[in-house]
Amino acid sequence: MPLMRVFCLHGQxxxxxxxxxxxPLCGGCGRDGGAPLxxxxxxxxxxxxxxxxxxxxxxxxxxLLAVAFQQGLGVRADLPTAIHWFRRAADHGHGRAEVVLGxxxxxxxxxxxxxxxxYYWYERAARRGIADAQFDLAQLLREGNGTGRDPVNALKxxxxxxxxxxxxxxxxxxxxxxxxxxxxxxxxxxxxLADGFQPEPTHVTPPSP
Numbered sequence: 613m614p615l616m617r618v619f620c621l622h623g624q625x626x627x628x629x630x631x632x633x634x635x636p637l638c639g640g641c642g643r644d645g646g647a648p649l650x651x652x653x654x655x656x657x658x659x660x661x662x663x664x665x666x667x668x669x670x671x672x673x674x675x676l677l678a679v680a681f682q683q684g685l686g687v688r689a690d691l692p693t694a695i696h697w698f699r700r701a702a703d704h705g706h707g708r709a710e711v712v713l714g715x716x717x718x719x720x721x722x723x724x725x726x727x728x729x730x731y732y733w734y735e736r737a738a739r740r741g742i743a744d745a746q747f748d749l750a751q752l753l754r755e756g757n758g759t760g761r762d763p764v765n766a767l768k769x770x771x772x773x774x775x776x777x778x779x780x781x782x783x784x785x786x787x788x789x790x791x792x793x794x795x796x797x798x799x800x801x802x803x804x805l806a807d808g809f810q811p812e813p814t815h816v817t818p819p820s821p
Contacts, residue, residue: 653685747773750773
């Protein structure tokens with residue numbers, strides 16, 4: 613697996629999903645499941661195919677092209693170009709591209725740091741059932757970063773992240789700690805919300821930069 617850079621968010625080490633860290637992609641997500649990326653680089657023919665499809669609005673091709681430019685897989689690494697294609701893929705509803713944009717906006721890598729935008733992209737991906745995004749969304753809600761502080765909904769997303777496939781193990785620790793700060797009624801409400809969750813696309817309007 614490619615090396616992943618580690619940076620610090622929320623006072624703890626956090627992996628910036630230099631996208632391949634997000635793999636394996638959700639197997640039940642249809643075309644957003646992504647193609648296996650087990651080779652060190654894409655071939656020239658693959659890149660040509662991805663570019664042609666991406667230019668016709670194929671979100672999976674847009675995502676894979678973004679991966680290639682972010683990681684330097686068969687092309688020279690170019691973060692601005694990668695961000696362009698991640699944004700295109702995310703605008704077309706690619707959940708993993710949404711997670712990457714959330715992380716980039718949260719860290720300020722390649723684009724100005726914008727926690728409101730990070731919240732927007734994490735929420736879109738979280739509503740699609742992506743556990744990584746659910747965990748990161750919970751972190752923002754817990755601290756009130758990029759949005760109002762909302763511990764009940766933070767606990768809801770921690771609980772969902774802990775149930776994800778693959779599950780986010782850190783969510784167990786964070787949810788247990790948060791529960792100690794909440795009333796029994798608040799915990800019951802968060803559990804009710806988590807139990808009633810159904811993955812679905814989100815159609816909210818992004819905040820202004």
